[in-house]
Structures are given as C-alpha cells and as structure tokens.
Amino acid sequence: MALVIPVILGSVRQGRSGLRAARYVVAALRSRGHEAPLIDPAGLGLPLLERMYKEYPPGEAPEVLEQLAGLLRRADAFVVVSAEYNHSIPPALSNTLDHFLEEYFWRPSAIVCYSAGRYGGVRAAMQLRAMLAELGTPSIPSLLPIPEVEETLDEEGRPAQPWLDRQAGRFLDELTWYAEALGEKRRAGTPY
Template identity: 70%
Template sequence: MPLLIPVILGSVRSDRQGIKAARFIIRHLEGRGYTAPLVDPLELKLPLLDRMYKEFPKGEAPKTLERLAELFRRADAFVVVSGEYNHSIPPSLSNTLDHFLEEYFWRPSAIVCYSGGRFGGVRAAMQLRAMLCELGMPSIPSLLPIPEIGTALTADGYAGAAWLNKTASRFVDELVWYAEALRRQRAEGTPY
C-alpha cells in the first residue's frame, strides 16, 4: 500500500508563495507513487482554536474537523510547508496544527520552509521542529529550505534550478525511510 503523506500548507495570504512550495513537494511525492493530499487552511476556513477535535463529544465535531481527523489517522507521515513570519511560523499554520493531537502520534514529519530572502525560512523551521515534536510527529533531520521563493519556483511549483530538485529527491528519500520504519512499528503496537 503506498504511503499517505498529507502536505499541510501554512499560509492564507492572498499573494501567498507557499502554495508553490506545496505543489512542488506534492509533485515529488506523487511522482514516486505516494498519496499526498493538500491540507490548505485557506480552503478549510478553520475558526481560531476554541476546542480541539478531541474536545468535541463523539460525532459532534464540525465536518471539516471530522474529515481531517480521518485523514490524519490514516497518514503515514506529514509534510509541513511553512513560510517565515517575523522569524516564526504563520498563525494559520499553528491554528491548523493545534486542532489535533493524537492523530499525529507515532508519525514522522518533514519541514519544507521558504522565504523571499536567502535564508529560506529556516528560522521559522527551528521553532516548528519543537512544535511538531510536542505534537507527537517529530521532524526528520533534514529540512527543505527554499530561498527566494518568488523566483525559485513557478506558480505551478516547478523548480528553476536543478539543485532544488536534487535536494527535494534526497529529502523525500529520508522522509520515506522514516515513514516506512514507523509504519512497521505502529503495526506492532505503540507504547500507549
């Protein structure tokens, strides 16, 4: 069965560049036969967090949260696409992630970060690593930073530079290794 790897996008801005990074990594994942649905906060329109999914009585959570919970429970890994806002992650990304908890447990995550400048969003990625670990989906060691995203990727998510495709290929290799290893371990049981 192919791996299921949801790609969680972090931006809702009208001129957002992160959608290009999401399309880019989805293309790399699907090109290898994996299922990589986009989780887009702009389409989800989640309210600011008041109650987590688990805090709703069974069957009473909003339909959007039910659909996401079902997807996340089936996932083998997650890719999180984050820009850098004031050296941190976008508020819409935090809001999307914070609606869930147990659905992430025992699954690896991988961070695709980007910025308009040369740092590629790595300062936000460092904060995101701590958050993802706390949520129960620790990130793989490698990052996929995309500097100068305005020119690095086309609107459809194609890379203009060969190095970016090569880096993405190695990044996916690493994520798949962790996803397959943890899939086997989950099948044998988890500590709780």
C-alpha cells in the same frame, strides 16, 4: 511502498508564495507513487482554536474537523510547508496543527520552509521542529529550505533551479525511510 503523506500548507496571505512550494512537494510525492493530499488552511475555514477535535463529543465535531481527523489517522507521515513570519511560523499553520493531537502520534514529519530572501525560512523551521515534536510527529533531521521562492519555483510549483530536485530527492528519501520504519513499529504496537 505507497504511503499517505498529507502536505500541510501554513499560509493564508493574499498572494502567498507557499502554494508554489506545496504544489512542488505534492507533485514530487505523487511522482514517487504516494498519496499526497494538500491541506490548505485557506480553504478549510477553521475557526481560531477554541476546542480541539478530541474535545467534541463523538459525532458533534464540525464536518471539516471530522474529515481532517480521518485523513490524519490514515497518514504515514506529514510534510509541513511553512513561511517565516517575524522569525516564526504563520498563525494559520499553528491554528491548523493545534486542532489535533493523537492523530499525529508515532508518525514522522518533514519541514519544507521558504522565504523571499536567501535564508529560506529556516528560523521558522527551528520553532516548528519543537512544535511538531510536542505534537507527537517529530521532524526528520533534514530540512528542505527554499530561498528566493518566487525565483526558484513558478506559480504551478515547477522548479527553475536544478539544485531543488536533487535536494528534494534526498529529503524525500529520508522521509520515506522514517515513515516506513515508524509504520512497522506502529503496526507492532505503541507504548500507549
């Protein structure tokens, strides 16, 4: 079953390595027949959050928010690609996620984290997991940490390490299972 799974990238830093991880995940999802649009805060130009999408009167939200809201409502699941900044998530990721709420409800998320070092960004993933649950898009139990990202993936997102495809395969199998299960339940009705 083809799913819509946006990949939300979290970094806007110059020379960011997260684009490698995001490109890898987008390609892996597309190879499974899924639609995997990349949501890149560097190209969105979102202002610092002053008011959420839902707080605008109908038809008055900036066009970028209208387009994102439409994409998020079509989604079956989300993959969030996060660096680790000071043992936490990047501010651009928080800002991008916080513009929306109901658009995430009843859909699973999955966390891909990365770092230049050996821990693969897992400390940020723990904080992100709590945030995603609060937004209504709880993360699946597995993570996909990518340590030493610049040695593990080239600039186009092609893996240099054979372990990554094996780990990603299991990770995406799990996300697909949750997306299909929650999709069935959403179609049958939600508590509110």
